[in-house]
Amino acid sequence: MSTAAKGSLEGGFVAKKSFGQNFLHNEKIIDKIIQTGEISENDAILEIGPGHGALTKKLVLSPAREIILCEKDDFLFEEIKKKYDLKKTKVIHQDALTLIPSLIVRKPFKVISNLPYNISSPVIISLLSVCPTTPDKMVLMLQKEVAQRLIAPVGDSNRGWLTALVEMVCEARIAIDVSRYNFTPVPKVESSVLEMKNIVMPRDFSVKQAIRVLKAGFVSKRKKIKNSLFGFFKVPQEKVTSLSDKYKIDINLRAEDLTKENWIDLIREFKDLGLI
Structure with missing residues (x-):
């Protein structure tokens, strides 16, 4: 049993499956996450689900000017609050998905977290679509799949x-693959650290408008976009042909075959047509 596991048991804490709690305890991997974050003295950092603070203690030692710790679990919130009641840390007892829409932070702003797997996709969507301060970079531990x-x-x-x-708004790559045996309790899945950098929002439309179009395109993945995307928005056939010719887009393709440039062109056109 790892030291982290013993500490959890001795402290009387049992990880909650409903919260997606799996605690990273490999120091070398934590160091790699910090390195990937490229933290400077100007950065504000948000950590979601700090747990027992394995990543937090390294964030606190970093040159970051501000560290925001968001913990939903009652027991862990009290533990983190006692450990890291420091001048540059702010510990918030709240669900991340209710915090993000009201989170205003002075940039540069980065999110560095071992995310609870049951909320990983909703957190990414919220940070990109409803957060008042768009992160400049995100380094997130996710389920590998x-x-x-x-x-x-x-x-x-x-x-x-x-x-x-994600492809539309940033450069994304897998920075580290992480074995499940680096967590307590050991999850059933493997993990990866995803780096999302140079995050820039679209100029000609909102992320919410982009999401509406993208969801329509992918709602029936095996359908061709002439039926899924254009069919969903009831675009007249002559306009479909016009857009296809204008942007050299084959309407017999599926959504997965469209490039970033294809999507940007279509979303801009759908906005101009008043469809979104």
Whole structure:
């Protein structure tokens, strides 16, 4: 049994499956996460689900000017609050999904977290679509399958609407693959650290508008976009043909086959047509 596991048991804490709690205890991997974060003295950092503070203690030692710790669990919130009641830390007892829509932070702003797996995709969506301060960079521990899906290339059947959105707004890569045996309790899945950098929101439309179009395109993944995307928005056939000719888009393709540039062109046009 690892030291982290013993500490959890001796402290009387039992990980909650409903909260997706799996605590990282490998110091070398934690150091790699910190390195990937490229933290400077100007950065504000958000950590979601700090748990017992294995990553937190390294964040506190970093040059970051501000560290925001968001913990939903009552027991862990009290533990983290006692450990890290410091001038540059702010410990918040709240569900991350209710915090994010009201989170205003002075930039540069980075999110560095070992995310609870049961909320990983909703957290990413919220940070990109409803957070008043868009992160400049995110370094997130995710289920490996989720991380791989988020960087799936054009034409890959694993692509989904969130893959297309991530590709549209940032550069994403898997920085580290992490064995499940580096966590307590040991999860059933493998993990990966996803780095999302150079995050820039679209200029000509909102992320919410982009999401509406992307969801329509991917709602029936095996359908061609002439039926799924254009059919959903009831675009007249002559307009479909016009857009296809204008942007050299084959309407017999599936959503997974469209490039970032294809999506940007279509979302902009759908906005101009008043469809979103």
